[in-house]
Every structure is written in C-alpha cells, then in structure tokens.
Amino acid sequence: MENEIALAVAIGDRIAERIESRFTVMPTLTLDQAAETLGVSNEKMRQLCNDGKIPFIRVDKFYRIKPGDINRYLEQNYHKQGARG
Numbered sequence: 001m002e003n004e005i006a007l008a009v010a011i012g013d014r015i016a017e018r019i020e021s022r023f024t025v026m027p028t029l030t031l032d033q034a035a036e037t038l039g040v041s042n043e044k045m046r047q048l049c050n051d052g053k054i055p056f057i058r059v060d061k062f063y064r065i066k067p068g069d070i071n072r073y074l075e076q077n078y079h080k081q082g083a084r085g
C-alpha cells in the first residue's frame with residue numbers, strides 16, 4: 001500500500017510540474033536594459049519601439065521587450081562591410 005501511495009504522489013508531482021512549466025513567464029527587458037543592450041539612449045529605444053521597429057509590451061506606462069526581439073532587430077539591421085543599403 002505504501003508503494004502505491006508513493007507512486008501516486010510521484011505521478012501527481014510530475015503532473016503538477018508539467019502543468020506549471022506551461023505557465024512560465026517569458027523573460028523580458030525593461031526599456032533601460034534594452035537601451036543598454038543596444039548601446040542607445042532610452043529615448044532612442046522608446047522611438048524604435050513606437051516606430052514599430054522593435055516589438056514591445058506595455059504594462060501600464062512601462063515598456064517590456066523580449067530579448068529575442070532585440071536579437072531579431074540586430075540581425076535585420078546588420079550590414080556587412082562593403083554591403084550597400
């Protein structure tokens with residue numbers, strides 16, 4: 001009987017872990033952190049967001065930016081030496 005209870009508890013714990021993993025909050029950067037990452041001012045970062053160049057989430061008056069969106073912006077705007085554009 002103890003083995004059955006231990007097995008049921010283990011199964012319940014595993015189910016709870018799988019459910020919780022589906023509700024993990026995605027990491028985001030503040031406007032300050034994103035600006036620092038790109039090496040630009042906060043105002044320039046705000047402008048990039050408001051111009052639709054970098055997606056963002058607004059939480060009240062605060063901007064939240066996904067790190068992956070910063071990476072995509074860098075890739076899209078990367079110019080190799082000698083490239084025109």
